[in-house]
Amino acid sequence: MNTRFLETLIVLARVGSFRETAEALHVTQTAVSQRIANLEDDLDLHLLDRSSRQLKLTVHGEQVVEQARKILHLEKSIRMLARNDQPSAGPVHVGVVETVVKTWLSQLIQDITAEFPLISLAVTVDTSRNLQDLFTQKKIDLMIQDMPFLPAIGSTDYMVCGVCDYPLAWVSSPALAQGKPSFDLSSLADLRVLTFSRFSLPHANLQTFLADRGLEEVKIENFPSVESILQLLQNSYGVAAIPPAFILKELQEGSLVLQDWPTPLPISMSLFARRSATKAVHEVFQHARRSCHVAAQSVNQRAGQEWILAHDPA
Template sequence: MDLANLNAFIAVAELGSFSGAGERLHLTQPAISKRIAGLEQQLDVRLFDRLGREVNLTEFGRALLPRAYQIINVLDDTRRALVNLSGAVSGRLTLATSHHIGLHRLPPLLRTFTRLYPAVALDIQFLDSEVAYDEILHGRAELAVITLAPMPHPLVKAVAVWDDPLDFVVAPEHSLALKKDVSLADIAHHAAVFPGGNTFTHHIVQRLFQQQGLAPNIAMSTNYLETIKMMVSIGLAWSVLPRTMLDEQVVTLNLPGLQLTRQLGYIVHTERTLSNAARAFMSLLDAQGELS
C-alpha cells in the first residue's frame, strides 16, 4: 500500500476537504485527487462520497481510517526506534501546547532545550488542550504540554509538572469586589464568562458548582484566556483565571474554604516509541516539576 496515498487519505478524512488536504501536505488538489483515486483503485472500493462541496467517508473509508492510523504509526515508531539506536538527539520533535502554557510556562524550557540540542527541529503547534490531546491519540504529535484531563484516556500517559491555582476574579468596580468575603452562591447570581464547554478548565469549575447544588450563570464563553481577562476587566462578568495571569486589571474574590486548581503537564501515547528528542524534552519537564 502506497504510504503517500495513505497519508492523503488520512488528510482528506480529517479535514473533509481535498483542497484542505492539499494545503496540509503542500500538494495541489488534483495531486490529492490522484492519490485518493490510486488508493481506491488499489483497494477496489470507494472511500469518499463527494456531494457538492461536501466530502464524507463511505463505509469502506470509515473501516480503513483506524487501520491507516495504525500503519502510519507503526512505520513512524520503527523509524524512531532505528534512529534512537545512534543515541543522537536530533531530528524533528512535534510538540503540541496550549496558548496559555506556551506563553507563560514554556519559554525558559524551550530556550534551554534549543541551546542543549541545536540539532533538533522543533515543530510547535499551538492548540487548545483538548485538541492537542487528540493529536497525541492519533499520533500526529509526539509530545503535548497541556492542561491535564481530570480523567486521562487509557492510552495516554499524563505527568503533572505544575500546579496552576485558579482564582475567581471581577473588575475592580464590580459589585462583588466591594465584599470582603463571598460565597459560591453569591457568585452564581451574577453573569459569568467561562472557558468553552469542551475545555478541561470548564469542567473543573462546573464540577465545583455542581458539588454545592449550584449552576453558574454563563452569559458567554471563549477558549482564549486573554479574551476572558479582557471581558472581566471591563466589568462584563466574573470568571476564573490562572493566578499567573492576574494584575491590577482584575480583583481576586475571597471565597473562604474554597481552593481551585488545575494541573498542567505533559502527555504521550503509551504505545508510541518516543524519539531521543522527546525524551530529552521530557527530562527537562520532569526537572521543572521537581522544582515546582
C-alpha cells in the same frame, strides 16, 4: 548492494592501483579484484577499462563512483543518527494548552534551544480535547494538557508524567464590586462567570463547584482563548476562576483584582509521549519538567506565593 564493494571502487579510483587499494583497505589484492567483479555483476556494467595497460574507469565507472560517494555519505549520516552517544536532533512537534503558553512554554523553548541546538520545536496551541485528537493521529509527538488521556491508562506504550498544578483564584475588575454592599460568592447569581471551553476539565470542575453550593443557575460563558477572558474581565463583563499565575502584570497594574472566595479544583498539567518516540522527543519530555520548575520559581518569587506548584523534576 554491498557498500563495501562501493567503498573499494572509490578507493581504487582514487589511488589507481589494486595493490595500494588492498593496502588501504587491509585486504588482499584478490579480495579487491573479487569485490570489483561482484559489483560489475550486480550492476551489469563494465566499471574498469581492461583494454588499457593503466587502471582506468569506464564512463559508467566514473558515474558509479560519483553516486557511490553520495551513498556512503548517506549511510554514515544514518549510522551517526542511530548512535546513542550522538546529540539529540530532529523535529519535535509539541502540543500545549494556552495556560502553558502563558506561563512556561517560553522557558521550555529557551532551554531546549540552549541544550539541544539540533532539536527543532514545532508548537501547536489548542484545547486539551483537540490536542488529544492530534496526538492520537500522530500529528504531534508530545502533548502538555490538563485532561486524562484514556488510551494511556494501564498502558506501557506511553510515557505520562504530572508536571504542575495551577491553583485557581476568582478574578474580576475592581469596578465590578463598586456599589455592591456585599460582594461574595453569592454574587455569582447576578454575574456572568467566564471559563474555558465547554469540553475542558476546568469547565467541568467549575460546574461541580457551583452545583455543590446550590448555584446551578449561575450563567457560565465559555471561551477557548485566555486572552479573550482577560479582555472581558478588564471590561467588567464578568468574573472568572482562573490561575492568577498568568495575570501578574494585570494584578500589578490594578486592572484586575483577586476575590477571596472558595475556588474550584486546581488545574493539573501532565506530559504525554509515546515510548517508541525518537530520542529527541524523550529529551524534550524529560526537560519539560525542569523548565516548568524553573519558570514556577520565578513566578512564585514575583507573586510572593505559590501560584504554580511544579512537581519535583528529579
